[in-house]
Amino acid sequence: MRSVLIAQLRAHAARLVASTLAIVIAVGFVVATLVLNATARSTVLEAVGAQYVGAAAVVTSTDGASLADDVDTLAGLGSVAAVAPSYETSVQAGIPGRVGSQYLFVESVADDAALRWQRMTEGALPDGPGEVAVSERARAEVGDVLTVTSYDETGGESTSEATVTGIVDLSGDPQAGLFGRAFVTADQARQWGAVDPVELRVAAAPGAGDEQVRSDAATALGDRQVEVLTGSERADEAAANMLGNAMALTAVLLVFGTVAVVVAGLVIANTFAVLLAQRTRELALLRCVGATARQVRRGVLGEALVTGLVSSATGAVAGIGLAALVSALVGGAESPIPLAGISVPWYAPLAGVVVGTLVTFLAALAPARAATRVAPLAALRPVDQAPLRSRPGVLRLVLGLLLLLPGVGLMAVGVTAGDVLIALPGGVLSFLGVVLLAQRGVPPVVAAAGRLAGRLGGVPARLAAGNATRNPRRTAATATALLIGVTLTSAFVVGAASTRATAQAGLAAEFPTDVVVEGFSGELPATLVGTLAGTEGVERGASVLAGTVTGPDGEPTGAYGVDRDEATAALRSTEDLVLPGPGQASVPEWLAQTWDVADGDRLTLGGGDPDVEVPARELTVRVIDADNPLLLDAAELRALAPDAALGQVWLRLADSDPERQVDVVDRITDVVAEASPDSQVTGLVTMRAEIDEILDALLLVVTGLLGVAVVIALIGVGNTLALSVVERRQENGLLRALGLTRGQLRGLLAWEAVLVAGVAAVLGVLIGGAYGLIGAASLLGEIGTIVLDVPWLQIGVIVAVATAAGLLASVLPARRAARTAPVAAIAA
Amino acid sequence: MSVPVMTVPGEPPAATPAGVAVRAAGLRKTYGKGETAVQALAGVDVTFARGGFTAIMGPSGSGKSTLMHCLAGLDTATAGQVWLGDTELTALRDDALTALRRQRIGFVFQAFNLLPALPARENIVLPMQLAGSRPDPVWFDDVVARLGLRERLGHRPHELSGGQQQRVAIARALLPRPDVVFADEPTGNLDSRSGAEVLGLLRSSVRETGQTVVMVTHDPSAAAYADRVVLLADGRLAGELTDPTAETVLDALRGLGA
Numbered sequence A: 001m002r003s004v005l006i007a008q009l010r011a012h013a014a015r016l017v018a019s020t021l022a023i024v025i026a027v028g029f030v031v032a033t034l035v036l037n038a039t040a041r042s043t044v045l046e047a048v049g050a051q052y053v054g055a056a057a058v059v060t061s062t063d064g065a066s067l068a069d070d071v072d073t074l075a076g077l078g079s080v081a082a083v084a085p086s087y088e089t090s091v092q093a094g095i096p097g098r099v100g101s102q103y104l105f106v107e108s109v110a111d112d113a114a115l116r117w118q119r120m121t122e123g124a125l126p127d128g129p130g131e132v133a134v135s136e137r138a139r140a141e142v143g144d145v146l147t148v149t150s151y152d153e154t155g156g157e158s159t160s161e162a163t164v165t166g167i168v169d170l171s172g173d174p175q176a177g178l179f180g181r182a183f184v185t186a187d188q189a190r191q192w193g194a195v196d197p198v199e200l201r202v203a204a205a206p207g208a209g210d211e212q213v214r215s216d217a218a219t220a221l222g223d224r225q226v227e228v229l230t231g232s233e234r235a236d237e238a239a240a241n242m243l244g245n246a247m248a249l250t251a252v253l254l255v256f257g258t259v260a261v262v263v264a265g266l267v268i269a270n271t272f273a274v275l276l277a278q279r280t281r282e283l284a285l286l287r288c289v290g291a292t293a294r295q296v297r298r299g300v301l302g303e304a305l306v307t308g309l310v311s312s313a314t315g316a317v318a319g320i321g322l323a324a325l326v327s328a329l330v331g332g333a334e335s336p337i338p339l340a341g342i343s344v345p346w347y348a349p350l351a352g353v354v355v356g357t358l359v360t361f362l363a364a365l366a367p368a369r370a371a372t373r374v375a376p377l378a379a380l381r382p383v384d385q386a387p388l389r390s391r392p393g394v395l396r397l398v399l400g401l402l403l404l405l406p407g408v409g410l411m412a413v414g415v416t417a418g419d420v421l422i423a424l425p426g427g428v429l430s431f432l433g434v435v436l437l438a439q440r441g442v443p444p445v446v447a448a449a450g451r452l453a454g455r456l457g458g459v460p461a462r463l464a465a466g467n468a469t470r471n472p473r474r475t476a477a478t479a480t481a482l483l484i485g486v487t488l489t490s491a492f493v494v495g496a497a498s499t500r501a502t503a504q505a506g507l508a509a510e511f512p513t514d515v516v517v518e519g520f521s522g523e524l525p526a527t528l529v530g531t532l533a534g535t536e537g538v539e540r541g542a543s544v545l546a547g548t549v550t551g552p553d554g555e556p557t558g559a560y561g562v563d564r565d566e567a568t569a570a571l572r573s574t575e576d577l578v579l580p581g582p583g584q585a586s587v588p589e590w591l592a593q594t595w596d597v598a599d600g601d602r603l604t605l606g607g608g609d610p611d612v613e614v615p616a617r618e619l620t621v622r623v624i625d626a627d628n629p630l631l632l633d634a635a636e637l638r639a640l641a642p643d644a645a646l647g648q649v650w651l652r653l654a655d656s657d658p659e660r661q662v663d664v665v666d667r668i669t670d671v672v673a674e675a676s677p678d679s680q681v682t683g684l685v686t687m688r689a690e691i692d693e694i695l696d697a698l699l700l701v702v703t704g705l706l707g708v709a710v711v712i713a714l715i716g717v718g719n720t721l722a723l724s725v726v727e728r729r730q731e732n733g734l735l736r737a738l739g740l741t742r743g744q745l746r747g748l749l750a751w752e753a754v755l756v757a758g759v760a761a762v763l764g765v766l767i768g769g770a771y772g773l774i775g776a777a778s779l780l781g782e783i784g785t786i787v788l789d790v791p792w793l794q795i796g797v798i799v800a801v802a803t804a805a806g807l808l809a810s811v812l813p814a815r816r817a818a819r820t821a822p823v824a825a826i827a828a
Numbered sequence B: 001m002s003v004p005v006m007t008v009p010g011e012p013p014a015a016t017p018a019g020v021a022v023r024a025a026g027l028r029k030t031y032g033k034g035e036t037a038v039q040a041l042a043g044v045d046v047t048f049a050r051g052g053f054t055a056i057m058g059p060s061g062s063g064k065s066t067l068m069h070c071l072a073g074l075d076t077a078t079a080g081q082v083w084l085g086d087t088e089l090t091a092l093r094d095d096a097l098t099a100l101r102r103q104r105i106g107f108v109f110q111a112f113n114l115l116p117a118l119p120a121r122e123n124i125v126l127p128m129q130l131a132g133s134r135p136d137p138v139w140f141d142d143v144v145a146r147l148g149l150r151e152r153l154g155h156r157p158h159e160l161s162g163g164q165q166q167r168v169a170i171a172r173a174l175l176p177r178p179d180v181v182f183a184d185e186p187t188g189n190l191d192s193r194s195g196a197e198v199l200g201l202l203r204s205s206v207r208e209t210g211q212t213v214v215m216v217t218h219d220p221s222a223a224a225y226a227d228r229v230v231l232l233a234d235g236r237l238a239g240e241l242t243d244p245t246a247e248t249v250l251d252a253l254r255g256l257g258a
């Protein structure tokens, strides 16, 4: 049989191209996904956990106590090469050519090269005092001399100068645009007021592993309140903190990986099933001339194994290449998509080859069994005279329902509990159920759509409707492949839209102000609000008074006063930051605990200045998040603290891209610096815009990758049509003889493609939309209030594109069919 | 007994005389090129009268099917002309030829006559639907009744016997009242009783409605149903018979060495 197998492979090389292509693309897709996942992860890690990835271990104080004295302890360990304490402080820096000063966050640079993680855009890291490297956000140039105002522990102010030696590249770090960062030697950092390092980064001695360093350090510091992690663990943690919710991130990646493997598997299975079904006759002929059933089966499976192995290997290589290409195209310093270089985890190509080969082999099992069951005489009967009736498939129905129902149940539980780890297996189970049931469900829908099309498209459409339902199994297989792709794409689009809406609402609630201007040491001039509100790019401003009041415990405490209407207009959201009206007080949680008040309680506040007699006021309490100040109505505050003055200005910027908003924040900084040199400008707006951009980019990448699944499915549509054309050569010849023009014959195939693709697209969008909403609800349930959002436009585009692509897939087979000579009907 | 057909080589008459349904002049068909070229038709001149039932006969490989395909506009001739009434088929482009086939020519093939997905009724009206016209219901009923298909209209081809399938094909061929019906071995796959039935139906459509029928056959007793037999050998006309009987046809074929 081996010679037959080889002859078969050779003779059918052309036909195998189609299935090979499907496997190559599918495996390439899996591998590229895994590689891109790994790359994105490592890029985020590198950007956000950059300072940790190079370290063997990281020691963090858990009680805030200084670790300065532990440096020598650790440095003495045999497995440790160097220890770098992280000193942090902040300064105000004047930059040549710019009015006023800006806030710089200062970090110490390690002495040891192994612990120096900074990538330089330009220049070098500082080597001694008087030198500083800054991030791009500082907008200084190499050689600039900064005038640095620093503050010691007691608030004493001192001024020094520092020369910029280099610019540090922080691309990939979402916080890079938030404020400028400065990097100096540890000595310089201490001079600028840094005290008590709470974090030590440890480099390994040659030959020592990270884990060994970690355990040595943990043992050495056994009696201290510290957490000791390996560098990569700490980096993971930092990345997770940065990305909000580590659980959610892992879940998203998990979902995506599962999806990739499931799609690929099903598409390969479908394509191969269609291809082998075509050869039933040929296999029956082999039986006719004396091959045993076993020989035929072994031949088919051998063929599948060889095909699967060769094309999976090709696909793995193609996938890595694709990932490198994507990374090179969309990555880079300016891109918000966290992709840099390429990391190929060992399991990616392996998984690709194993999945591809295994699935091809499994896909061939059923047709191989069917082929051996075919009576040898089948080879001699004319092809497809009687329409095929799909067997009842009770097993399929039962299995489908057994998967679908518990799956739906699990999803329901997942949504209610807000737990994606329950909903995910439910989704996979129910989706497998859907795929099994599609075999039964799709043909009737296609038939119904066909009746509709017949009314619209005349004879060719009617014939196409008949053809499309003639071999329900094949139609179902073809449609299912597309259905899978469309379902998953729409699930992601809908899910991402909801995630995005929820994230936006969450961000707005958490960071309701775009920009806050705060007097650094004292009050702001009252005219500042008007000046800032008139600055280009600023939409609204609100003034916030600062004063002192006395609480029920008799202690003076700082309070802010706002005009509710004015302030509401300047905020993105008042969900978390509830603003008080007259007679109300918004009390942060910690203060509410101190004063022992709860929502709705009455609270009596007195004047803050013991020298000025003012009547006490009774206010209704509303407890708000702990990270807010005590908020009162502006008029109430003025009554309690007549000397209250402008303490903060809240600004809302016009919506635009992050770069433009950075410019606006710079303009504001300049304006503020002129009016009140001693003030601080914090612009959270850029962070929001950047997170937005990252979500957009991720959505684009994911949709693009799933688009690949749709492309594979469309190859399936083209493939099925091509096979139908071969199979219906006689029939098409007869139609041509009876008066079907070439154009009408092309139309017939186009209608057939549109029917199958259109039905698959519509069903896919419906099912996928539901999955997307369920996914978002269960995924975000853990995080907070869910905002569901259905992007109708994108949904419409998906249906249109899938249908149009189906049409496109019919072009080549249709051309071939149109070339069928009318005599083919008789000459066959 | 074989009467040579009147021919004017290289100079075909300008107009087709009234009473002639199909006419071919200097018809040649060569398959392949160079060494392996096969001359299936080596210059055939023939006319078929309107309202006549003609059988084309000859040894296997003599070019019968090829001649019929060229006459019916299913295949293109290498040289020569074919007229259907006043229309020169050999001058038409594919779309015009297709439109002409569905309105003016009917076909009955030996096998694979019907579209498997369509019930008999749909198969019968298909060419008219493709032409965008509606069958005259009275004529439809008449044809269906004569062919005994009234009870079978809802059945799909695989639910019909071979003879019934051929009758559906004949109904389809007759329904548009074409200028001519071509049949290539319509009884080749049938037993003698069903074959006789089909041939009788073809003949009665000629007798009763004046339909022109041209039929290729191997079977002398089938040819006996025709008014005239045209004999073909090696791609050339090799004589003809009028009012044939099974015996005269057999004799003529023996004369050709078949």
Ligand SMILES: Nc1ncnc2c1ncn2[C@@H]1O[C@H](COP(=O)(O)OP(=O)(O)OP(=O)(O)O)[C@@H](O)[C@H]1O
Pocket: B031, B032, B038, B039, B040, B058, B059, B060, B061, B062, B063, B064, B065, B066, B067
């Ligand atoms: N497509 C083709 N390619 C090459 N040669 C062909 C082709 N079709 C027919 N021929 C050749 O042309 C000649 C005439 O063939 P044709 O089919 O017309 O014969 P026929 O008289 O119908 O024979 P039969 O009685 O066996 O059906 C034969 O020699 C045949 O081999």
Ligand SMILES: [Mg+2]
Pocket: B064, B065, B066
């Ligand atoms: Mg023949």
